[in-house]
Amino acid sequence: MPLVVLDVREDGTVTVTVDGKRLDPDPFAPPWRRSSFGQIIVRATNDRTTPARVEVREADGTTFTDIIAARSRRSRPEPEPEPEAPAGPVFHTVEGEGFVPGEDVAVAVVTGHTDAARTGTARALIDPAGVSVDQAGGVIEVILFGRVSGTTIIRRVP
Structure with a gap:
């Protein structure tokens, strides 16, 4: 089970390591923040396919530890049967007499x-x-x- 460590700084930014290796945000993305917790967990657990032990180290020295369980794998739903394609639009002609030539x-x-x-x-x-x-x-x-x-x-x- 991987160990995910989040070190929270005074300014709210977070440094993340997974089993001692640094986990950075995507290139050109802003730095990790406390509000990035969900994204961090998804990345660190491979979209929550594996469980992880998470340790949050606050700037004031307090530490919180939790286990994030993997999501249960759901079987893929049966594909919906494709509806029959319509034969195409049906056009009807409506005609009548008595109009002035060219009138609207x-x-x-x-x-x-x-x-x-x-x-x-x-x-x-x-x-x-x-x-x-x-x-x-x-x-x-x-x-x-x-x-x-x-x-x-x-x-x-x-």
Whole structure:
């Protein structure tokens, strides 16, 4: 079982040895500090695959000793079966007549329905985070709306 010694200085930096050999932080990394304890243990125990005896020597002369146990090795989980790749996107064509040549035509997918009030007004509350296509029964409604002509085409797409 390796002996890991952490010598804590007054400024909070730490010198680390493992079985008498110095263990330095990675190149260009800041010096070890008291807060680096977890990283030090991981490096000194080869990612906690081996147990180690740890001795912490404080600047005031107090010493603490502990045994760090190796992590229990877990068996690797069974790989999840890969989902079947979709055959690719399915495109549907929606057509209609009565538009002015070249006009801007809005395309809308119906996500729900509402009723008109007795005054003839209708209101819809849209939650942008919850917008999804209503595919109940596998049918989608699509609206083509001519911005100049006012032509409105509603088609159901299987």
